[in-house]
Amino acid sequence: MHRRSSFCLLATALILNALGVWAAPHAPAAPAGMLAGIDVSHWQGGTIDWSKVAASGVSFAIAKASEGTSVVDPTYAENVAGASAAGIRIGAYHFAQPSTKVGEAAAEADHFVKIARNAAGDVLPALDIEHMNGLTTSQLQTWVAEWLSRVNARLGVRPMIYTSPGFWRGAMGDTSWFADHGYTVLWVAHWGVRSPTVPANDWGGHGWTYWQWTDCWHVQGISGCVDGDRYNGTDLVGGEIARLSVSVPGGGAVSGPRISCGAGATRCRRLADPGTSFSLTATPDEGGSFVGWSGRCGSAGTAATCTVTTTGRVRARATFGFPLTISKLGTGDGTISASPPGLSCGTTCEAVYPYGSSVTLTASPDSASGFGTWGRGCAGSVPTCTVGVGAPMGVSASFDAAVSLEEAGRGTRFGWGTARDPRAIGGSYLFDSRTGSSVSFAFTGGKVTWYTIDAPQMGKARVSIDGISHETFNGYAATVHVGVAHVFGHLGPGSHTITITALGSKSSSAIGTRVVVDAIRDAGVLRRSPKPRAGTWSRVSASGAGGGSHVVNSVPGATASLTFTGTGASWTTVLGPSMGRAQEWVDGSLVRTVDLSSPLRTYGAVRTISSLSDRTHVLRIVVTGRPGAHGTGTSVAVDGWMIR
Structure with a gap:
């Protein structure tokens, strides 16, 4: 955008005026749907009054920043500061001096990046290409591509190209390569026309973004002529x-x-x-x-x-x-x-x-x-x-x-497992197999009958009445015998308790140590599937357990329960490969199933039920008879209780 001589400007003005297409110096800033702008350089001379420029309706200005590899426009910094202070969007352009010297395009690009502000919200940077300087069309195309690519690499922004239709067609071979490779913003210089001609196949279908419509526009705040520009739109955000x-x-x-x-x-x-x-x-x-x-x-x-x-x-x-x-x-x-x-x-x-x-x-x-x-x-x-x-x-x-209980402390209750069997007197029976597990039933009168089952998997049991051992029984039989009765008489009137304890032992031919309670008869009444008065699980000594021992059971359906008043309760258990899964029930509702298996044996593991209403509850632990994820055992241990 070098200024031409006064003679050339006057001649051009006379010709265009004669043709009736000269854009008068005081023409409207921009038609509807466009924004008015100017481009400036040292050619304007003197100081520009940017506040007056803004008042005249100018929305943007593009200032020359650099030329070649070393030239800096002496008014660039002043123009940037003045336009910015007046609220006018500012941009920068570089006047190209292409040559065949290796690295020249990159050097000019670097020089421009060093001098120009190119900040967010500024008008897009521009390459002003007006001279071939002896290069062929192919060489010039390569030079322009190198300059644009270098600036893009430095800034992360693709510059726009300033050119006239004639120069682009003649010097650049009307190439659409640039528009097709992301350089879609064109600043076209075409004076004295109502609408600019856009080269390179309408710039690859993108049309023009900025249009220098005249090289002599009179704007308040600037002495003499200034290049007049228009932006194709009403919001500069698309061109900044x-x-x-x-x-x-x-x-x-x-x-x-x-x-x-x-x-x-x-x-x-x-x-x-x-x-x-x-x-x-x-x-x-x-x-x-x-x-x-x-x-x-x-x-x-x-x-x-x-x-x-x-x-x-x-x-x-x-x-x-x-x-x-x-x-x-x-x-x-x-x-x-x-x-x-x-x-x-x-x-x-x-x-x-x-x-x-x-x-x-x-x-x-x-x-x-x-x-x-x-x-x-x-x-x-x-x-x-x-x-x-x-x-x-x-x-x-x-x-x-607040309260800590031993495993068999106050409010606790232990029960044997239950198995359904249509051959049983009541359709189901109680059973256990571990050493020391016991179940007790209250009865009245001088005689009581314990009904059991003899079978290959049955072991030995001891019967005590009122705490006095009476007899040891072997439940083994080669075939299953249901309703086997053991009668105990001459006990005297009144209330009594019969306790059946699994010994965990068997005869050599037996395949298990199970002990069964099928029914109890006393006072002439047969009690099918009787409810025990009390029970115990097998006690195991262990130095890591609280008090040196804990109780354990592995029979499906065996239960350990605690009746308590409070908002929660915990039970202390043992983890290990021999431990299996247990269910936790509160007040008759299943809360969760816990996996007690672990690769290593661990004592003192606590499982907690909390956030209950502050009243009396029953926590019941049920042996599932199923192994956990880290072992093959099915045992469940209780080592204590805690009430909160």
């Missing part, structure tokens, strides 16, 4: 440098073209072409998780990838988080709540909080417990604790139980 800003407070990283946020870089930016789409990918740090997008990527939600289109200034934020895990310890019970919300713990719970969150935890013991201490990420005995989330974090809260 866009910017994508990504923020990552911490806990992960976001990557994309020319974007690499994270690892200490909490904010990163890049310039971009208007209307360009980018794919951003969120990757959490080890142990963390991606919480979600906000800003322009908000619609992507919690998806790891977001596609964002850069128009104007675009902001996206990626939030990562880490799990905060709360574990309850001790013999008591209570809840742990959190602010901000997310956690409300009964036993062990976990929630993901955004990186940098400050979370206040509050421990609330139930009516039968007291708060002990915090552990791991918290400390002290004050019921509240505040933690900062910057990595996976665990916090433990200890509650102390």
Whole structure:
């Protein structure tokens, strides 16, 4: 956009005026649907009054920044400052001096990038190509492509091209290669016409974006002529440098073209072409998780990838988080709540909080417990604790139980397993097989009859009446005999108790040690499937157990129960490869099935039922007879109870 001589300008004006197509110096700034602008350089001379320029309706200005490899327009910095202060969008152009010298295009591009501001919201950078300087069309095409590519690589923005229809057709061979390869913004110079001619097949179908419609427009605030330009639209956002800003407070990283946020870089930016789409990918740090997008990527939600289109200034934020895990310890019970919300713990719970969150935890013991201490990420005995989330974090809260019972303490009850069998007197019978397991029945009168089953899998049992051992019985038989009666008489009147204890032994021919109670007869009444008065499980000595021993059973249907008053209860058990699965029932409803198997034997494992209403309840443990995930055994052990 070098200025021509006054003679040339006058001659051109006379010719165009005679043809009736000269755009008068005081023509309207821009028709409807367009915005008015100017391009300036040192040719304007003197100081421009940019406030008057803005008042005249000028929306944008494109200022010459550089030429060749070393020339800097002396008015560029002043023009940028003045236009920006007046609220006029500013852009920069480079006047090309192409040559065949190797690296010349890159050197000119670098010079332009060094001098021009090229900030977000500025008019797109421009290459002003007006001279061939002795290059062939092919050489000039290559030179222009190298300059554009270099600026794009440096800025992340594709410059627009300033040219006239005649020059592009003659010097550049009317090539559409540039428009077809992403350089879609054309600044066309075509004076004295009502609509510009657009070269390169209507610039690859994109048309013109900026149009220099005259080289002599009179604008308030500028002495003499100035180039007049128009933008094809009413919002410059389509012709200005866009910017994508990504923020990552911490806990992960976001990557994309020319974007690499994270690892200490909490904010990163890049310039971009208007209307360009980018794919951003969120990757959490080890142990963390991606919480979600906000800003322009908000619609992507919690998806790891977001596609964002850069128009104007675009902001996206990626939030990562880490799990905060709360574990309850001790013999008591209570809840742990959190602010901000997310956690409300009964036993062990976990929630993901955004990186940098400050979370206040509050421990609330139930009516039968007291708060002990915090552990791991918290400390002290004050019921509240505040933690900062910057990595996976665990916090433990200890509650102390109000009452602790031995496994056979007050309110406990143990029962044998039940098997359905149509051959049994009542259609089902009680049975057990482990050493020391017993079942007791109350009766009245001087005689009682115990009905059992003799079979190959039956073992030996001892019968006691009122605590006095009477006789040992062997239930083995080569074939099944149902309704086998053992009568005990001459006991005297009144109330008595008969206790049948499995000895866990058998004859050499037997294939099991099972002992069966099919029915009880006393006072002339036959009690089918009788309900025992009391029972015990087999007791096993173990140095790791509480008190040096615990009780155990492996018979399906065997039960251990605790009647208590409170808001929760725990039972202490044993884990190991010989342990199986057990059901936990409360007040007749199944709560859950627990797996007690473990590769290693562990004593003192606590299973807790909490958050009950403060009244009387019955906790019942039922042996399922099924192995767990870490062993082949089916045993269930009880080593104590705790009431809260």
